[in-house]
Amino acid sequence: MSEKTLDSRSPESGFLIVDKPPRVDTNAGRKRWKAPDFVVRLLSPLALLLLWELASQTGLLPSRVIAAPSQIGGTLWAMIESGELGTHLWVSLHRALLGLSIGVCIGVVAALVSGLSKKGEVILDSPMQMLRTIPSLALVPLFILWFGIGEFTKVALIVTGTTFPVYLNLYSGIRNIDPKLIEAANTLGLNRRQLIWHVILPGSLPSFFVGLRYSLGISWLALVFVEQINTTAGIGYLASDARDFMRTDVIVICLLIYSILGLVIDAIIRTLERYALAWRPTFARN
Amino acid sequence: MAATDVLHTTQNSALTALAAPVQLRNVVRQFGQQKVIDELNLDIAPGEFVALLGASGSGKTTLLRALAGLDAIDSGQLRVPLARAAVFQEPRLMPWKSAWKNVVLGLNISNPHARALDALAEVGLSHRVNAYPATLSGGEAQRVALARGLVREPKLLLLDEPFAALDALTRIRMHQLIIELWRKHTPAVLLVTHDVDEAILLADRVIVLEQGKIADEVRIDLPRQRSTAQTGFQAIRTRLLGLLGVDSAAAHDTAEAPVVQDNLRRFANVR
Numbered sequence A: 001m002s003e004k005t006l007d008s009r010s011p012e013s014g015f016l017i018v019d020k021p022p023r024v025d026t027n028a029g030r031k032r033w034k035a036p037d038f039v040v041r042l043l044s045p046l047a048l049l050l051l052w053e054l055a056s057q058t059g060l061l062p063s064r065v066i067a068a069p070s071q072i073g074g075t076l077w078a079m080i081e082s083g084e085l086g087t088h089l090w091v092s093l094h095r096a097l098l099g100l101s102i103g104v105c106i107g108v109v110a111a112l113v114s115g116l117s118k119k120g121e122v123i124l125d126s127p128m129q130m131l132r133t134i135p136s137l138a139l140v141p142l143f144i145l146w147f148g149i150g151e152f153t154k155v156a157l158i159v160t161g162t163t164f165p166v167y168l169n170l171y172s173g174i175r176n177i178d179p180k181l182i183e184a185a186n187t188l189g190l191n192r193r194q195l196i197w198h199v200i201l202p203g204s205l206p207s208f209f210v211g212l213r214y215s216l217g218i219s220w221l222a223l224v225f226v227e228q229i230n231t232t233a234g235i236g237y238l239a240s241d242a243r244d245f246m247r248t249d250v251i252v253i254c255l256l257i258y259s260i261l262g263l264v265i266d267a268i269i270r271t272l273e274r275y276a277l278a279w280r281p282t283f284a285r286n
Numbered sequence B: 001m002a003a004t005d006v007l008h009t010t011q012n013s014a015l016t017a018l019a020a021p022v023q024l025r026n027v028v029r030q031f032g033q034q035k036v037i038d039e040l041n042l043d044i045a046p047g048e049f050v051a052l053l054g055a056s057g058s059g060k061t062t063l064l065r066a067l068a069g070l071d072a073i074d075s076g077q078l079r080v081p082l083a084r085a086a087v088f089q090e091p092r093l094m095p096w097k098s099a100w101k102n103v104v105l106g107l108n109i110s111n112p113h114a115r116a117l118d119a120l121a122e123v124g125l126s127h128r129v130n131a132y133p134a135t136l137s138g139g140e141a142q143r144v145a146l147a148r149g150l151v152r153e154p155k156l157l158l159l160d161e162p163f164a165a166l167d168a169l170t171r172i173r174m175h176q177l178i179i180e181l182w183r184k185h186t187p188a189v190l191l192v193t194h195d196v197d198e199a200i201l202l203a204d205r206v207i208v209l210e211q212g213k214i215a216d217e218v219r220i221d222l223p224r225q226r227s228t229a230q231t232g233f234q235a236i237r238t239r240l241l242g243l244l245g246v247d248s249a250a251a252h253d254t255a256e257a258p259v260v261q262d263n264l265r266r267f268a269n270v271r
Helices: A038-056 A069-082 A084-116 A117-133 A136-147 A151-175 A177-185 A190-227 A235-244 A250-276 B001-016 B060-068 B097-104 B110-123 B138-150 B168-185 B197-202 B232-245 B251-270
Strands: B022-031 B033-045 B049-054 B075-078 B085-089 B156-160 B188-192 B205-210 B211-217
Touching: A038 A069, A069 A084, A069 A177, A069 A250, A084 A117, A084 A151, A084 A190, A084 A250, A117 A151, A117 B060, A136 A151, A136 A190, A151 B097, A151 B211, A177 A190, A177 B085, A190 A235, A190 A250, A235 A250, B022 B060, B033 B060, B033 B205, B049 B060, B049 B197, B060 B188, B085 B138, B097 B110, B097 B138, B097 B168, B097 B251, B110 B138, B138 B168, B156 B168, B168 B197, B205 B232, B211 B232
Parallel strands: B049 B188, B049 B205, B085 B156, B156 B188
Antiparallel strands: B022 B033, B022 B075, B205 B211
């Protein structure tokens, strides 16, 4: 199994010579056991966790800086068992999904109106382009004055944050459909309704998903923020309450929840894409 | 048999000139001051296969787009059948639709799936019925595009350099396929191409376009199956290349073109 490469001083200098004996499959017949990939991947995080635990136990990491993993685990279990975590999680999820779905709906409708009609573009596009430059969190003071500090303000902030990514991406997706495909549709005798249904909408779907991903990220960000202003329930409330009592374990649990929810929703979008965009080269070739 | 077919068609076209599916009279298309198509007159007979040659910028594609209804003309009269289909250099399939859905896209028929299957079988793609365009090879995609055009039973089939992006072997197969399909469906065909050999191999008549005008046309009476090795092929090729301004070694042969044509006819009859 050796590879022989003649050195440059040999008479044949100037050539790279590779001379390999034929491969003999030594593993033929029996399969060597190999640890599954994910187990190997888990090794280094586990080692980190162990180090963290050790540092906490020896007092190197005081619990007012960050709680020990074991303590976090215990608190998490207690919170799940008492149903406290479930209640708060449900409230947060409800807010985020409500805001997100309203925002996405507005974005889609606006993008369709301005993407599919010239008049719609004239009327809608420039105000949308102006509004999108305002960071939605900067609207907090104004929204509080208008709508008070209740639930409405929180959802409204998530709505304003999630509308624009969907609008911008879907609008440009519609406008950037390959004109050659539109031409082909015209030579095939498609009418306007068929053109929109068979060509423009499916063609802009990938852009819509890009916008949806952005919107999801923003809805999460907005959620963390609005739940810290004035709330009596929700993961954000849990975190700010824990801050007042210096419960670093609860804060870490809240961070954990946020990241797990983000991952779950991302996985859902991925699945949707796999189904709705099955024709894309990356999916179709598999 | 093939030769008589061609002869028959040409006589037919003389008799039924009025019924010519494509009629252009003094057609002008201009961009600014430049006339891309300049007072063009052209008739294509039913079932006739016409190839359009010309250097870049001679107005070939503009003419084809006008016939496909993709561009307007500025003046003149243009008559084309509404039952027309176009196949372009790129297959222009909807990437989000499977092959068979692409074939029947926009058709209002009772059993689209069966029709699509028939059309795909005709181009030899029965095994790729449910494939997405991204998974098709260049030749396969172009065959789907061809099936999509022919399933509409066009009276006029417009081909805009449909084989230019294919590899040489695939192109040869596509040439045979297009002739088969043309015989079966008998549409009039207008093929825009850069490839002189392709034009001679496929067409009944080759038109050379120059600055928006018909510089010359050559009727190809070679019997089918044609091949570049056929007697008379090279003579036509030399003549067409001369018309296109390519100085081939035998450019002076063009002067003897009428003689060459006589020979051709004789050979065609012998076969």
